[in-house]
Amino acid sequence: MGSATIRAVDGITLDIRAGEFVALLGASGSGKSSLLNLLAGLDSPTSGSVRSGDQDLALLSREALAKYRRHTVGMVFQSFNLIPSMTVLENVELPLRFAEVERAKRGAMATSALERVGLAGRLRHRPIELSGGEQQRVALARALVNQPKILLADEPTGNLDSRTGTEVMQLIRTLNESLKMTVVLVTHEAALAEKYAGRLIFLADGQLVSDQPNASKRGDA
Amino acid sequence: MKLYDSVELAARNLRESVLRNALTTLGISVGVASLVAMLSLGIGLQQLFSQRLHSSGLFDRVMVTSRRDLRGGFNREPEQNGPAPADSPDLDEAARQNIDKIPGVVEAYPDLRFITELRFDDKAHLTMVSGMTLSQKGSDALSGMQGSFFSSAEAHEVIVQKSFAAELLGKAQTRGPDDVNVAEVAKPVLGRQIIMRYAERESSSADGGSASYSVVSRELPLTIVGVTDLDPDNLGGAQARVFLPQNLLESLHAMQAYDFRDSTRATTAQPAYSRVIARVNGAGKVDSVEQAIKKLGFNTFSILDASKGLQTVFRIVDSFLLVFGSLALTVACIGIINTLVMAILERRREIGIMKAIGASDGDLRNLFFAEAGAMGLLGGIFGTLLGWLIGRAINIGTNIYFRSIGIPAEKILAVPWWLVAAAIGIALVVSLVSGLYPASRAAKLDPVQALRYE
Numbered sequence: 001m002g003s004a005t006i007r008a009v010d011g012i013t014l015d016i017r018a019g020e021f022v023a024l025l026g027a028s029g030s031g032k033s034s035l036l037n038l039l040a041g042l043d044s045p046t047s048g049s050v051r052s053g054d055q056d057l058a059l060l061s062r063e064a065l066a067k068y069r070r071h072t073v074g075m076v077f078q079s080f081n082l083i084p085s086m087t088v089l090e091n092v093e094l095p096l097r098f099a100e101v102e103r104a105k106r107g108a109m110a111t112s113a114l115e116r117v118g119l120a121g122r123l124r125h126r127p128i129e130l131s132g133g134e135q136q137r138v139a140l141a142r143a144l145v146n147q148p149k150i151l152l153a154d155e156p157t158g159n160l161d162s163r164t165g166t167e168v169m170q171l172i173r174t175l176n177e178s179l180k181m182t183v184v185l186v187t188h189e190a191a192l193a194e195k196y197a198g199r200l201i202f203l204a205d206g207q208l209v210s211d212q213p214n215a216s217k218r219g220d221a
Numbered sequence: 222m223k224l225y226d227s228v229e230l231a232a233r234n235l236r237e238s239v240l241r242n243a244l245t246t247l248g249i250s251v252g253v254a255s256l257v258a259m260l261s262l263g264i265g266l267q268q269l270f271s272q273r274l275h276s277s278g279l280f281d282r283v284m285v286t287s288r289r290d291l292r293g294g295f296n297r298e299p300e301q302n303g304p305a306p307a308d309s310p311d312l313d314e315a316a317r318q319n320i321d322k323i324p325g326v327v328e329a330y331p332d333l334r335f336i337t338e339l340r341f342d343d344k345a346h347l348t349m350v351s352g353m354t355l356s357q358k359g360s361d362a363l364s365g366m367q368g369s370f371f372s373s374a375e376a377h378e379v380i381v382q383k384s385f386a387a388e389l390l391g392k393a394q395t396r397g398p399d400d401v402n403v404a405e406v407a408k409p410v411l412g413r414q415i416i417m418r419y420a421e422r423e424s425s426s427a428d429g430g431s432a433s434y435s436v437v438s439r440e441l442p443l444t445i446v447g448v449t450d451l452d453p454d455n456l457g458g459a460q461a462r463v464f465l466p467q468n469l470l471e472s473l474h475a476m477q478a479y480d481f482r483d484s485t486r487a488t489t490a491q492p493a494y495s496r497v498i499a500r501v502n503g504a505g506k507v508d509s510v511e512q513a514i515k516k517l518g519f520n521t522f523s524i525l526d527a528s529k530g531l532q533t534v535f536r537i538v539d540s541f542l543l544v545f546g547s548l549a550l551t552v553a554c555i556g557i558i559n560t561l562v563m564a565i566l567e568r569r570r571e572i573g574i575m576k577a578i579g580a581s582d583g584d585l586r587n588l589f590f591a592e593a594g595a596m597g598l599l600g601g602i603f604g605t606l607l608g609w610l611i612g613r614a615i616n617i618g619t620n621i622y623f624r625s626i627g628i629p630a631e632k633i634l635a636v637p638w639w640l641v642a643a644a645i646g647i648a649l650v651v652s653l654v655s656g657l658y659p660a661s662r663a664a665k666l667d668p669v670q671a672l673r674y675e
Contacts (some may be wrong), residue, residue, distance in 0.1 A: 062582050069579045082574075099319070
């Protein structure tokens with residue numbers, strides 16, 4: 001993530017470069033989701049700083065943080081977090097409404113994002129009518145639609161079976177590789193991280209335990 | 222987020238909990254309806270009274286009485302301006318001419334009236350007779366009149382009120398005078414002759430040095446040319462129902478009720494008037510003319526004085542109705558707050574999701590504002606409609622009761638366009654105010670906490 005230096009949770013200093021695929025690993029309560037929330041601008045540190053590009057998220061107003069979330073980051077969650085009353089297309093269009101994108105352009109942008117995740121045929125369906133894997137792909141399309149620089153994924157395969165989990169992870173890897181999108185993946189599954197991430201960061205009790213390149217991934221490359 | 226997006230999302234959210242939101246909107250509707258019903262009745266009554274006063278055609282008239290005359294004083298409060306009663310001038314022909322010269326006065330004429338006998342088909346009918354100037358032709362008080370106005374100021378013609386026409390035809394009045402059909406009673410009497418008996422006051426002293434006069438009984442045949450629908454002389458208790466041309470009436474020197482009393486104190490045989498009527502060039506000048514006449518030393522009274530007091534009464538009545546109507550609206554506001562606070566609790570996670578994908582505090586505030594506003598707008602529209610229906614129902618019910626006790630039906634309900642606009646506007650504004658707290662609560666919600674909420 002460029003020259004951004006991140007200090008989070010408890011004396012953690014991290015520097016993520018643009019286009020990196022980083023996995024945050026650790027047991028439940030290790031602080032990985034909290035760190036992700038700091039990166040997303042959803043939470044602010046009590047001390048220290050969270051830098052993204054040339055801005056310090058800790059110093060930004062609530063309005064500026066919303067703008068940052070709107071244009072710079074895209075998020076996917078373990079529980080998909082789609083709005084059940086909206087159709088697939090409407091869910092994906094929602095960030096475009098907040099970004100005040102013209103109504104005429106929204107449909108095409110959302111459809112294009114859904115095509116990218118292979119769901120162009122399910123535009124009018126409601127989330128409840130989709131499988132877990134499809135729902136997560138809709139969430140991914142929603143995260144992509146504003147063309148953010150960073151994708152933050154919090155246990156994206158946690159509610160999926162291994163086959164659909166793999167499909168979703170491959171999609172994320174494609175985004176990382178083809179769009180040069182920085183990906184920060186939070187997971188407690190070491191195998192998943194080792195398969196897809198280029199760098200593995202282990203946390204325990206809110207502290208950085210290790211930060212190392214993914215040897216197996218490097219071998220793949 | 223743009224305004225139309227906020228409105229669109231708000232509409233979607235309202236549809237999602239359609240029953241609860243419909244009930245909340247119904248609450249607002251009931252509040253607005255009570256407000257509209259109360260005020261439309263208040264306004265309707267006010268308009269009815271104003272209309273009655275206006276239709277008297279007396280809005281541009283100032284009644285002038287002498288301060289010496291205790292009976293004539295309409296104003297109970299002692300006059301502060303002008304001379305004391307003992308020093309005040311007589312209300313005689315000279316005074317009438319002075320009043321006539323006041324700027325803004327079109328004409329000033331004595332109010333001559335007397336109770337007398339009129340013979341029609343050899344039957345005697347007793348009623349009050351008064352004069353009508355040619356200027357009254359075309360006045361509101363004569364709207365709906367059958368026949369025609371006097372052909373000249375001295376014509377031996379008479380205009381009668383429809384209730385008197387009914388009496389001439391021997392029709393018994395079982396119901397109110399408004400139930401007499403003017404066209405029905407006018408046809409048989411128009412063009413017919415009626416003989417008026419009166420007492421002429423004949424001055425026996427030409428020099429005017431003493432107050433002696435003789436009284437001679439006379440008869441005058443007159444032709445009925447018009448029958449009025451309204452009451453052209455509905456000011457005061459003794460209403461005239463038969464009208465002669467003013468000039469003709471003046472030339473008759475008919476004995477007035479006060480002549481005998483005046484003879485005990487007058488130093489001249491010239492009669493003094495009980496009352497002079499000054500017709501003013503437009504209702505706007507009534508006030509200034511009244512002031513000018515008071516300076517001359519006379520008492521004045523106009524319908525405007527009476528309607529000013531009435532307006533104050535109606536303003537107080539309207540305020541009470543407004544307070545009662547507002548109570549229901551206050552309850553409706555609490556309903557909105559409750560609904561939106563519940564919606565925030567239920568949609569906590571949704572709010573968290575929206576924040577995570579880029580919604581600002583302002584976006585969420587506007588969204589909840591739009592929801593409150595939409596409920597207010599719909600509630601305002603339905604409430605106004607409901608209020609109108611309630612008002613109509615009250616109007617119909619009241620008229621059924623009125624008819625059962627022999628009072629003619631009246632339109633006691635008025636829903637002017639400004640009341641419709643104000644009711645919808647008030648509903649919108651109070652809904653937005655009610656939405657302030659929930660909207661600010663939604664905006665301030667911590668996204669991390671909200672996302673954890675199951």
